[in-house]
Amino acid sequence: MSMSAYYQTRAAHHGVVTSDWLAQSQEAATRAVVTGGQEIVDGGKSGRAFSVIDEFNNWRKQPDLAEAVAAIRALAAVIRNSEAKTMMELEIELKKASDSLKSWDTTSISLTAGCDLFMRYVTRTSALEYEDFNSARSRLIERAEKFGEISYKARKIIAMLSQDFIFDGCTILVHGFSRVVMEVLKMAAQNKKLFRVLCTEGRPDRSGLRLANELAKLDVPVKLLIDSAVAYTMDEVDMVFVGADGVVESGGIINMMGTYQIALVAHSMNKPVYVAAESYKFARLYPLDQKDMGPALRPIDFGVPIPSKVEVETSARDYTPPQYLTLLFTDLGVLTPSVVSDELIQLYL
Amino acid sequence: MDARRVSQVVPKVRQVGFVTHSDPNPPPQASRTQSVPIESNSGTPYDSPDFSPVMIPPPRHHSENLSHLRSAAVAVPESSSRRPMWDDRVAVVGSYNPGNSLLGQPVSPNSSEVNSEASTTLGWFGRNSSGKFSAGSSFPGGGFDLTTVKMENFTQLEGKKPEAVPGKGGGGGVEVNNRESSSNTLKAKTTKAERRETQEAQRAAKAAGKAQGNKPVAAAGGAGPSNILRQPSQNRDDPAVGSTIAGSDRRGGDRPPERERKKDVPPPRMQFDDQGRVNKSKKRAVFNQPEAKNRVELFRHLPQYEHGSQLTDLESKFLELDSMHPAVYKVGVQYLAGDVTGGNARCIAMLRAFQEVINDYSTPPGKTLVRDLTAKISSYVSFLIECRPLSMSMGNAIRFQKSRIAKLPLTLSETEAKAALCNDIDRFINEKIILADKVIVRHAATKVRDGDVLLTYGSSCVVEMILLYAHELGKQFRVVVVDSRPKHEGQALLRRLLAKGLSCTYTHINAVSYIMHEVTRVFLGASSVLSNGTTYSRVGTACVAMVAHAFRVPVLICCEAYKFHERVQLDSICSNELGDSNDIARVPGRPDVNSMDNRTNEKNLQFLNLMYDATPSEYVSMIITDYGMIPPTSVPVIVREYRREYLLI
Numbered sequence: 002m003s004m005s006a007y008y009q010t011r012a013a014h015h016g017v018v019t020s021d022w023l024a025q026s027q028e029a030a031t032r033a034v035v036t037g038g039q040e041i042v043d044g045g046k047s048g049r050a051f052s053v054i055d056e057f058n059n060w061r062k063q064p065d066l067a068e069a070v071a072a073i074r075a076l077a078a079v080i081r082n083s084e085a086k087t088m089m090e091l092e093i094e095l096k097k098a099s100d101s102l103k104s105w106d107t108t109s110i111s112l113t114a115g116c117d118l119f120m121r122y123v124t125r126t127s128a129l130e131y132e133d134f135n136s137a138r139s140r141l142i143e144r145a146e147k148f149g150e151i152s153y154k155a156r157k158i159i160a161m162l163s164q165d166f167i168f169d170g171c172t173i174l175v176h177g178f179s180r181v182v183m184e185v186l187k188m189a190a191q192n193k194k195l196f197r198v199l200c201t202e203g204r205p206d207r208s209g210l211r212l213a214n215e216l217a218k219l220d221v222p223v224k225l226l227i228d229s230a231v232a233y234t235m236d237e238v239d240m241v242f243v244g245a246d247g248v249v250e251s252g253g254i255i256n257m258m259g260t261y262q263i264a265l266v267a268h269s270m271n272k273p274v275y276v277a278a279e280s281y282k283f284a285r286l287y288p289l290d291q292k293d294m295g296p297a298l299r300p301i302d303f304g305v306p307i308p309s310k311v312e313v314e315t316s317a318r319d320y321t322p323p324q325y326l327t328l329l330f331t332d333l334g335v336l337t338p339s340v341v342s343d344e345l346i347q348l349y350l
Numbered sequence: 351m352d353a354r355r356v357s358q359v360v361p362k363v364r365q366v367g368f369v370t371h372s373d374p375n376p377p378p379q380a381s382r383t384q385s386v387p388i389e390s391n392s393g394t395p396y397d398s399p400d401f402s403p404v405m406i407p408p409p410r411h412h413s414e415n416l417s418h419l420r421s422a423a424v425a426v427p428e429s430s431s432r433r434p435m436w437d438d439r440v441a442v443v444g445s446y447n448p449g450n451s452l453l454g455q456p457v458s459p460n461s462s463e464v465n466s467e468a469s470t471t472l473g474w475f476g477r478n479s480s481g482k483f484s485a486g487s488s489f490p491g492g493g494f495d496l497t498t499v500k501m502e503n504f505t506q507l508e509g510k511k512p513e514a515v516p517g518k519g520g521g522g523g524v525e526v527n528n529r530e531s532s533s534n535t536l537k538a539k540t541t542k543a544e545r546r547e548t549q550e551a552q553r554a555a556k557a558a559g560k561a562q563g564n565k566p567v568a569a570a571g572g573a574g575p576s577n578i579l580r581q582p583s584q585n586r587d588d589p590a591v592g593s594t595i596a597g598s599d600r601r602g603g604d605r606p607p608e609r610e611r612k613k614d615v616p617p618p619r620m621q622f623d624d625q626g627r628v629n630k631s632k633k634r635a636v637f638n639q640p641e642a643k644n645r646v647e648l649f650r651h652l653p654q655y656e657h658g659s660q661l662t663d664l665e666s667k668f669l670e671l672d673s674m675h676p677a678v679y680k681v682g683v684q685y686l687a688g689d690v691t692g693g694n695a696r697c698i699a700m701l702r703a704f705q706e707v708i709n710d711y712s713t714p715p716g717k718t719l720v721r722d723l724t725a726k727i728s729s730y731v732s733f734l735i736e737c738r739p740l741s742m743s744m745g746n747a748i749r750f751q752k753s754r755i756a757k758l759p760l761t762l763s764e765t766e767a768k769a770a771l772c773n774d775i776d777r778f779i780n781e782k783i784i785l786a787d788k789v790i791v792r793h794a795a796t797k798v799r800d801g802d803v804l805l806t807y808g809s810s811c812v813v814e815m816i817l818l819y820a821h822e823l824g825k826q827f828r829v830v831v832v833d834s835r836p837k838h839e840g841q842a843l844l845r846r847l848l849a850k851g852l853s854c855t856y857t858h859i860n861a862v863s864y865i866m867h868e869v870t871r872v873f874l875g876a877s878s879v880l881s882n883g884t885t886y887s888r889v890g891t892a893c894v895a896m897v898a899h900a901f902r903v904p905v906l907i908c909c910e911a912y913k914f915h916e917r918v919q920l921d922s923i924c925s926n927e928l929g930d931s932n933d934i935a936r937v938p939g940r941p942d943v944n945s946m947d948n949r950t951n952e953k954n955l956q957f958l959n960l961m962y963d964a965t966p967s968e969y970v971s972m973i974i975t976d977y978g979m980i981p982p983t984s985v986p987v988i989v990r991e992y993r994r995e996y997l998l999i
Contacts, residue, residue, distance in 0.1 A: 251981045287972055287979040289797060289904040339983035346987050350977055
């Protein structure tokens with residue numbers, strides 16, 4: 002079965018590997034390269050476009066780098082290697098590269114959002130400035146480079162903003178392995194706050210185990226739960242912290258499978274749900290229900306062979322509507338879900 | 351008045367929300383409109399006993415609620431008369447009593463202390479202001495810097511009074527609203543100095559002459575287009591000040607509405623339970639409509655006429671109405687007869703009629719094109735209102751139109767000006783309606799999947815376009831059309847869909863909860879979407895949306911952005927339209943159920959035929975506009991970001 006490349010990457014980052022997954026990823030990797038090559042048959046630019054995907058893959062492999070940042074770095078590389086002489090030409094090249102990146106993995110929201118963001122920045126600057134081409138170009142490159150730092154700094158900003166919400170003696174429930182949430186907890190631990198973390202196992206990629214590992218290294222008391230034990234332990238939880246793969250226009254989030262469930266339970270028990278997400282994850286999507294998004298599949302290893310007539314729900318992510326979220330911590334500040342649309346309108350319209 | 355004021359004990363009470371004072375202070379007639387300084391308004395911020403409690407507050411309140419800054423004032427009232435008021439007023443600082451606070455505030459545009467005082471009294475809604483308050487520290491004619499609240503400055507203000515401080519709109523008749531658009535701020539700033547001089551001159555003259563109620567109209571601050579000016583609207587009979595969307599007669603005893611202000615926020619609809627106003631408006635009416643006799647008490651503030659004779663009456667007046675342009679007359683008759691219905695259709699018909707008016711227009715000698723044309727348009731608008739009350743889309747279009755006229759550079763020749771205006775109308779129709787619809791259809795079609803069951807209510811042109819487009823794209827879905835009496839608008843939609851080959855189900859609204867379980871999406875149209883996300887549309891929509899919400903079916907409202915409005919409405923009562931009660935009493939073609947038919951005048955029985963209702967935002971999942979798909983909470987963002995843009999095109 003096909004596997005979403007995005008989740009492949011994440012699994013790679015987490016380093017939680019199963020033999021099954023390995024085999025599939027090998028296969029997927031070769032397939033990706035092939036399709037990557039096939040897509041790029043546009044007149045004369047095949048060499049360059051191909052390298053966009055390559056560049057992107059290179060950047061992506063770094064565990065600490067967000068997808069969107071990797072994409073933007075790849076686009077910066079496109080600018081650097083481009084032979085265009087005018088802004089218009091450069092824009093067109095970039096558009097092509099961005100499209101090919103997006104189509105290479107249609108399921109990754111932050112990738113799409115990152116590309117869109119950068120393209121938006123490009124069109125805006127090229128429209129406004131009448132300076133000469135080279136300086137514009139170098140400015141674009143510089144901006145793209147800065148983006149990487151922005152991402153890293155964004156995490157720090159978010160961590161700082163959320164410190165006020167973590168009080169001594171609190172119990173935090175965490176789902177999925179988000180690097181932003183990790184940063185938040187790390188900073189809290191460094192600030193000598195006393196709190197404990199309950200983390201869900203996060204099947205099927207079991208990212209919760211890795212998270213528990215990391216937290217244990219920081220001497221934070223951690224307790225592992227299986228996914229089904231969330232409602233059982235929700236009583237003793239003070240707040241829920243999750244990251245986001247993407248933040249959609251309604252203010253809801255798209256995140257690892259299980260987030261919606263946890264948000265529902267938390268909401269019914271009046272526990273706040275906090276989302277930590279950088280602002281470049283804001284995407285112009287608006288799902289109406291769970292099935293309204295593009296599918297992102299991830300094979301599940303049950304440990305025992307499943308007969309072929311049994312279907313398996315392999316979706317890797319779900320959509321949490323904004324009414325179940327309390328606050329969003331972003332590098333733009335602490336926002337309520339309805340502000341997301343405001344930001345997107347200002348950015349894109 | 352002074353006596354009353356002085357004896358009033360004004361507690362330091364912060365009054366929140368709109369307050370009706372039962373002060374028996376009937377608004378003086380003509381003089382009131384002008385500068386009536388604070389006197390007239392001290393106790394009654396809200397103009398008056400005329401207004402019944404259920405009415406929509408007059409524009410100034412609106413704008414306050416929306417925290418717009420007022421732009422301007424009329425001439426500064428004399429300082430002496432103002433003095434005593436300040437004393438009273440000091441105690442009321444911070445109270446949401448616009449009348450008190452704004453009156454007679456001679457805020458010097460450049461004087462920060464004065465500004466901050468102004469801000470003091472306005473501090474309350476200053477703090478609540480959203481958005482554009484950051485506009486400079488000084489506002490042209492009347493804005494206030496609401497950033498700080500300093501009470502002690504109040505006393506300074508008194509000291510300032512006697513000096514020739516250019517009054518900022520304080521003057522009576524002024525609307526207490528602070529309506530300031532940043533564009534006005536910018537524009538006004540350039541002419542502030544000139545205006546200040548003229549204002550000072552006027553003040554001096556006024557103080558000397560003690561004349562009242564006259565406004566230094568064009569003379570004042572003559573610089574710049576009249577729209578920056580505080581134009582006191584003379585009397586309600588002065589059409590030039592026009593811009594009243596709802597007919598200048600409404601302004602009646604009101605303060606002179608300023609043009610910019612009117613551009614920003616439409617004047618309140620006339621409340622028909624005020625007999626005096628109704629009588630006055632009748633005198634100006636183009637044709638006579640007898641009012642319905644047996645009206646529901648709660649809806650007395652809305653106009654209701656005997657429908658039987660209206661059309662024949664109007665037709666008979668055809669040859670007598672030489673002041674009426676035939677195109678406008680035609681549109682009016684079409685509205686009355688119900689031939690043209692639907693927000694977009696009505697708006698386009700009206701704009702096309704205005705185009706013809708403009709083409710045929712020639713400036714009479716001795717008048718300027720801008721003023722005269724605006725006056726003409728206002729009178730035509732009043733006529734159209736008599737035929738059928740305006741929809742919000744029409745209101746916005748008229749506002750746009752008037753602002754375009756007002757912005758015409760004075761150097762243009764008449765033909766050029768006319769061509770420019772016609773062009774603008776074309777562009778408006780094209781961009782805001784036709785192209786907008788195309789964009790909406792494109793967005794909405796992405797939300798239709800194979801196997802969907804789509805429900806729609808009534809007949810919305812945009813929804814029809816969406817369904818047809820999705821069908822053309824080859825998506826497999828079926829449609830449920832929900833309809834209701836008395837208009838049965840869904841039947842026309844049903845016919846057109848069937849003609850194109852869509853599979854449809856037709857039902858009435860009483861079965862909507864029965865059929866909702868099989869529905870996957872609900873598409874609804876809207877007459878307007880208000881700033882709190884409330885959708886104002888055909889009566890019955892709220893029901894459908896509520897049932898859909900209960901069944902967790904997503905509700906998508908499809909509405910062009912030009913129909914968005916800054917108003918906020920909490921229920922369907924305060925503003926609505928009443929239709930013909932005979933339509934409810936009678937079921938055509940069914941003599942056996944017509945027992946109600948002749949009982950419309952019975953004392954114990956009242957018929958209520960509402961045309962619109964308000965759907966709360968929590969039932970709406972998403973609004974599809976030409977700006978994309980937005981959540982209902984983002985409507986004020988669109989209004990904020992784009993209202994300026996198209997008014998300033």
